[in-house]
Amino acid sequence: MCQVMVRSKSGAYHDSSSRPARELQCQDFGPRSGLRWTENILTFPKGEFIVYSLQHSGLSAMESISRLRTVLLNALSSRGHGEQDLFDELMLHKQRLLELFEVGQSSQQEQQELQSGACFTPVPTRKYNDHLRKNHDQWQVIRDQC
């Protein structure tokens, strides 16, 4: 999965849909999908561009749950500041809240699947960690279009 949309400072969108990320987030993915766009400004030879990358929030579930808790606390303690952010987060996490303690059952099938995969030995060193972080970003900026 790798979806990237690049927008120049002038506001032109460089993707096939020519729609802003927020619209895409609403129209293309349900909140249960765990998919969301993130916005970053990157500098390229031809100038600065706003790069929207699609990320799966499920991978860093802990960070994501922790963020929901923080946004909720902030909104409640400030009596409504950041209200829209809060409801975006709530819709994104609705399924997780509903499932609550449901973490699946231990099963023989999953045990076998795990065991059948045990033949490769990468040690999670700092280098491996950096490699993973790089891959997590999932940016594939289409330079020609910039």
Next chain:
Amino acid sequence: MITSGRITINGRSFAINADFVQQALFLAQQLKSSEKYIASILHSVMTENPNIGPVGCMEATVVEFHQRRRYLVDCLRYIFEAAELAELPDAPRLYKRLEAFARQELVPAASGPGGEMSLALRIFKELENLGNTVARAQQAKQCAMSNTVAPSGQCHS
């Protein structure tokens, strides 16, 4: 799907090793949870902490497993507390919106991995299970052999 030393977590493929598998199996057994769910937490802990040993990794996984549950319960508590206060005459708009969210999105029964079930029923089921959980924890505490070595020598670095 896990084949040839790779595990697929949330749609992404990662390489795994024998220690990882043993740790995930052991933790899933102890925490009475899906092996894949535990593998996803263990993987995230290892990625965030590349330099801690196997015992540290397993302990951090257990902590994160419980912390996720705790944070989700915290969120629900804040939402329902706000929903309760929404009935007051001068309640802020945020409380009223949270009450509407709770009524529309959280209270009705929803389908999940264990079939269609309401959130309230899910919580009651968990309360019922607490007795067993406490008994297991008590037994594990009394039977603990060592604080520093993973059981059965499964987790050598």
